[in-house]
Amino acid sequence: MRYFTNIDDILSIEDAIAKARYVKQHPFADQELGKNKTLLMIFFNSSLRTRLSTQKAGLNLGMNVIVLDINQGAWKLETERGVIMDGDKPEHILEAIPVMGSYCDIIGVRSFARFESKSFDYEETILNQFIKYSGKPVFSMEAATRHPLQTFADLITIEEYKRTERPKVVLTWAPHPKALPQAVANSFSEWMNETDYDFVITHPKGYELAPEFVGKAKVEYDQNKAFEGADFIYAKNWSAYSEPNYGKVLSTDRSWTVDSAKMALTDNAYFMHCLPVRRNMIVSDDVIESPCSIVIPEAANRVVSAQTVLKELLIGLNK
Amino acid sequence: MRYFTNIDDILSIEDAIAKARYVKQHPFADQELGKNKTLLMIFFNSSLRTRLSTQKAGLNLGMNVIVLDINQGAWKLETERGVIMDGDKPEHILEAIPVMGSYCDIIGVRSFARFESKSFDYEETILNQFIKYSGKPVFSMEAATRHPLQTFADLITIEEYKRTERPKVVLTWAPHPKALPQAVANSFSEWMNETDYDFVITHPKGYELAPEFVGKAKVEYDQNKAFEGADFIYAKNWSAYSEPNYGKVLSTDRSWTVDSAKMALTDNAYFMHCLPVRRNMIVSDDVIESPCSIVIPEAANRVVSAQTVLKELLIGLNK
Amino acid sequence: MRYFTNIDDILSIEDAIAKARYVKQHPFADQELGKNKTLLMIFFNSSLRTRLSTQKAGLNLGMNVIVLDINQGAWKLETERGVIMDGDKPEHILEAIPVMGSYCDIIGVRSFARFESKSFDYEETILNQFIKYSGKPVFSMEAATRHPLQTFADLITIEEYKRTERPKVVLTWAPHPKALPQAVANSFSEWMNETDYDFVITHPKGYELAPEFVGKAKVEYDQNKAFEGADFIYAKNWSAYSEPNYGKVLSTDRSWTVDSAKMALTDNAYFMHCLPVRRNMIVSDDVIESPCSIVIPEAANRVVSAQTVLKELLIGLNK
Numbered sequence: 001m002r003y004f005t006n007i008d009d010i011l012s013i014e015d016a017i018a019k020a021r022y023v024k025q026h027p028f029a030d031q032e033l034g035k036n037k038t039l040l041m042i043f044f045n046s047s048l049r050t051r052l053s054t055q056k057a058g059l060n061l062g063m064n065v066i067v068l069d070i071n072q073g074a075w076k077l078e079t080e081r082g083v084i085m086d087g088d089k090p091e092h093i094l095e096a097i098p099v100m101g102s103y104c105d106i107i108g109v110r111s112f113a114r115f116e117s118k119s120f121d122y123e124e125t126i127l128n129q130f131i132k133y134s135g136k137p138v139f140s141m142e143a144a145t146r147h148p149l150q151t152f153a154d155l156i157t158i159e160e161y162k163r164t165e166r167p168k169v170v171l172t173w174a175p176h177p178k179a180l181p182q183a184v185a186n187s188f189s190e191w192m193n194e195t196d197y198d199f200v201i202t203h204p205k206g207y208e209l210a211p212e213f214v215g216k217a218k219v220e221y222d223q224n225k226a227f228e229g230a231d232f233i234y235a236k237n238w239s240a241y242s243e244p245n246y247g248k249v250l251s252t253d254r255s256w257t258v259d260s261a262k263m264a265l266t267d268n269a270y271f272m273h274c275l276p277v278r279r280n281m282i283v284s285d286d287v288i289e290s291p292c293s294i295v296i297p298e299a300a301n302r303v304v305s306a307q308t309v310l311k312e313l314l315i316g317l318n319k
Numbered sequence: 320m321r322y323f324t325n326i327d328d329i330l331s332i333e334d335a336i337a338k339a340r341y342v343k344q345h346p347f348a349d350q351e352l353g354k355n356k357t358l359l360m361i362f363f364n365s366s367l368r369t370r371l372s373t374q375k376a377g378l379n380l381g382m383n384v385i386v387l388d389i390n391q392g393a394w395k396l397e398t399e400r401g402v403i404m405d406g407d408k409p410e411h412i413l414e415a416i417p418v419m420g421s422y423c424d425i426i427g428v429r430s431f432a433r434f435e436s437k438s439f440d441y442e443e444t445i446l447n448q449f450i451k452y453s454g455k456p457v458f459s460m461e462a463a464t465r466h467p468l469q470t471f472a473d474l475i476t477i478e479e480y481k482r483t484e485r486p487k488v489v490l491t492w493a494p495h496p497k498a499l500p501q502a503v504a505n506s507f508s509e510w511m512n513e514t515d516y517d518f519v520i521t522h523p524k525g526y527e528l529a530p531e532f533v534g535k536a537k538v539e540y541d542q543n544k545a546f547e548g549a550d551f552i553y554a555k556n557w558s559a560y561s562e563p564n565y566g567k568v569l570s571t572d573r574s575w576t577v578d579s580a581k582m583a584l585t586d587n588a589y590f591m592h593c594l595p596v597r598r599n600m601i602v603s604d605d606v607i608e609s610p611c612s613i614v615i616p617e618a619a620n621r622v623v624s625a626q627t628v629l630k631e632l633l634i635g636l637n638k
Numbered sequence: 639m640r641y642f643t644n645i646d647d648i649l650s651i652e653d654a655i656a657k658a659r660y661v662k663q664h665p666f667a668d669q670e671l672g673k674n675k676t677l678l679m680i681f682f683n684s685s686l687r688t689r690l691s692t693q694k695a696g697l698n699l700g701m702n703v704i705v706l707d708i709n710q711g712a713w714k715l716e717t718e719r720g721v722i723m724d725g726d727k728p729e730h731i732l733e734a735i736p737v738m739g740s741y742c743d744i745i746g747v748r749s750f751a752r753f754e755s756k757s758f759d760y761e762e763t764i765l766n767q768f769i770k771y772s773g774k775p776v777f778s779m780e781a782a783t784r785h786p787l788q789t790f791a792d793l794i795t796i797e798e799y800k801r802t803e804r805p806k807v808v809l810t811w812a813p814h815p816k817a818l819p820q821a822v823a824n825s826f827s828e829w830m831n832e833t834d835y836d837f838v839i840t841h842p843k844g845y846e847l848a849p850e851f852v853g854k855a856k857v858e859y860d861q862n863k864a865f866e867g868a869d870f871i872y873a874k875n876w877s878a879y880s881e882p883n884y885g886k887v888l889s890t891d892r893s894w895t896v897d898s899a900k901m902a903l904t905d906n907a908y909f910m911h912c913l914p915v916r917r918n919m920i921v922s923d924d925v926i927e928s929p930c931s932i933v934i935p936e937a938a939n940r941v942v943s944a945q946t947v948l949k950e951l952l953i954g955l956n957k
Binding site: 027028049051052053056059060177254275277279280288296299300302303 | 355357359383385387397400401402403404405406409410411413414415417418419421422423
């Protein structure tokens with residue numbers, strides 16, 4: 001593996017799950033791979049789970065880990081040629097990124113959607129600059145349009161908890177007071193579409209995800225209907241994707257909050273969320289505290305997904 | 320050992336001293352214990368000594384160390400159930416803390432008294448949330464009411480420098496321009512009360528510590544009298560504990576500053592302070608620069624106390 | 639080696655180059671030297687290259703690395719005796735620095751010129767306080783008047799790329815919108831004066847460096863003439879040194895920008911810069927993107943210079 005930014009970077013769902021299983025059972029078995037290799041984690045946005053779990057994954061693999069926080073506002077890199085750089089941008093991307101690449105073996109980048117320009121976000125401008133100019137393997141620690149380490153952890157979790165060969169998995173929109181990126185929902189859809197699960201997306205009208213992420217998924221606007229017979233409820237808020245509403249909050253309708261009545265429609269489904277979660281907006285207290293809530297083991301699997309990816313990138317270094 | 324937050328977590332003063340002595344003599348002897356174990360240090364308040372010494376202690380033990388700075392103001396966790404989280408608190412404590420616990424083996428927490436509510440402070444609300452919800456061993460890197468790693472280092476230092484079996488140790492209040500917590504003074508009293516030292520506390524009226532910390536200590540309002548025959552002078556400022564003055568500065572009386580004239584009343588006592596110290600408020604230049612000042616070896620022993628505690632917590636993991 | 643702050647700390651240019659060559663070829667050969675040794679990197683100013691490269695150098699040597707960011711504004715240490723510390727300075731330098739020294743084996747310090755006082759800057763007040771009070775080996779990660787790790791990396795790079803025994807090396811001032819320290823230019827001159835290269839400095843009138851740094855170098859005010867026959871062009875902006883203009887920008891004359899026409903005057907010279915660089919102020923796009931630009935390998939050699947210095951400091955610990 002040379003990059004890990006979307007589903008195309010894994011061989012197959014089955015292969016990824018098998019590799020993750022091995023890593024989870026043998027967390028310290030591959031320290032020779034990571035020895036004297038440096039992981040550089042670059043954060044343009046703050047992070048708790050991704051920061052801690054990825055750092056731990058690197059350390060489990062025996063890597064040296066360097067964390068670099070870059071205030072998004074302070075990261076003023078010139079990207080154009082021909083500009084007389086006498087303003088507030090002290091460095092050009094064509095120097096900054098190769099230099100960072102020269103001080104490490106693998107680079108992780110976190111860079112959220114900025115909601116200033118849909119094309120800037122959906123072209124993954126920042127992440128792709130690192131891929132293009134760093135000269136090193138790059139992986140996404142959540143980028144503008146996807147959060148594949150989260151989704152990989154979600155997949156591992158579903159595989160651990162599923163009670164039928166082909167579970168019904170429902171991604172449901174839920175209300176949130178602020179505008180959030182589509183990244184988690186996009187990634188989740190992208191990966192679920194590669195499984196043979198029965199995958200359904202439910203959200204209010206206007207919250208349609210980009211068609212390339214929806215793919216072959218069933219879209220059901222009636223949340224109650226979507227929940228019927230579900231084995232896993234994956235709740236998440238996202239802002240509107242479609243213009244002219246890109247990045248906007250269209251609804252905070254709390255009738256979409258996942259509560260006990262809704263969960264009663266399911267086949268005793270597990271409740272999942274990537275966290276952090278706003279209680280009684282996204283999900284009620286009793287659901288998230290119930291035995292069916294697997295949000296903590298889901299978060300714990302972030303170490304497993306990150307470590308599996310880092311291991312593959314390390315193997316890729318030697319090829 | 321499962322937790323280290325107060326004196327009840329050690330077997331005995333004698334045992335703690337013996338263990339510290341071993342660690343100091345063999346700083347790198349226990350790296351098998353720490354191998355592949357992750358220490359997460361969480362700072363709600365800034366720190367120089369605690370941060371560096373605890374990090375070094377963990378590294379000496381072969382641990383992986385992850386430091387997380389959380390701005391106290393930004394740490395807006397919901398703690399109540401039933402709240403519709405549509406405001407400025409993006410996460411509930413019941414998710415945030417277990418997740419942090421899932422990414423490490425041992426957690427250190429620094430969280431000062433906030434002086435907003437005496438009960439919030441004296442119930443050690445923040446520290447106890449970590450104990451209750453993290454699922455991992457927790458130790459205090461200075462909490463609202465105690466600073467046991469500091470006191471343990473103080474004890475080690477006194478044991479190294481004492482010239483009589485039962486030294487006279489005097490904790491003296493000294494003036495400071497800003498309101499400081501009682502944590503260091505509380506802890507020092509708590510531990511000294513478990514030794515067989517002759518332990519005296521001296522401070523102006525109004526600066527009485529909580530009775531549970533004063534314990535069997537002699538309280539002497541006449542500083543000069545307290546200093547007579549002392550072997551160790553331990554200076555520290557603290558704000559008032561008693562209501563209605565909790566957290567307030569009642570006096571900045573510089574006649575309480577520890578100077579040469581005061582030290583002349585002692586039995587050639589050593590001078591101690593946890594640092595940082597304001598010169599010529601707490602102590603005069605000539606006293607802190609004199610051969611009797613042991614503030615630097617005292618600070619250096621912070622590595623020893625932290626490493627001894629971490630070692631015991633690591634041993635506890637395997638039980 | 640006990641300190642590394644200027645050229646006097648190395649045995650000779652030849653010895654330094656030979657040692658660097660060994661380190662570059664055997665980056666992981668000396669991990670026994672660094673085992674259980676702690677490197678403390680203290681930053682009073684922000685840093686990208688120095689931070690990452692020095693951290694990597696320490697890790698390559700098997701050291702434990704602790705990074706401490708100290709906001710220059712927040713670092714309010716009292717330095718005088720006799721002051722009643724009831725103001726905004728919470729600690730005296732005579733306590734703060736020895737304590738930091740007690741938690742590590744080697745200290746790196748970054749502290750830029752402040753331009754408030756030429757004597758404060760040129761006496762290297764901050765760096766020398768660490769040398770005087772820490773009790774530990776200290777190295778400069780760029781101080782007020784010099785940046786020796788950068789210059790050492792520059793030297794390594796020139797040695798790698800030079801095509802003649804005695805290349806002509808030209809340090810040229812170039813325009814920049816903000817006032818920058820003289821540190822890089824000073825160090826570069828200091829080291830070049832110890833080589834047998836043909837070393838020339840060129841800058842507009844008023845930008846004369848301190849005579850002790852200019853040394854035996856040829857100073858040529860005509861940039862075109864300076865460039866004739868050059869093998870290496872080392873571009874850098876600096877602010878005025880001479881009073882009453884210390885720290886001031888006297889010119890932003892873009893006729894000094896290094897462009898293709900200027901480079902055509904040279905003997906197919908390599909272009910060097912310490913980065914970050916403002917394009918089309920310091921250097922044109924086409925020059926920095928041309929095959930003669932070696933700014934990225936120059937930056938990569940920062941790991942080599944830092945590791946060579948750290949290795950010598952580690953050897954010094956055992957003497």
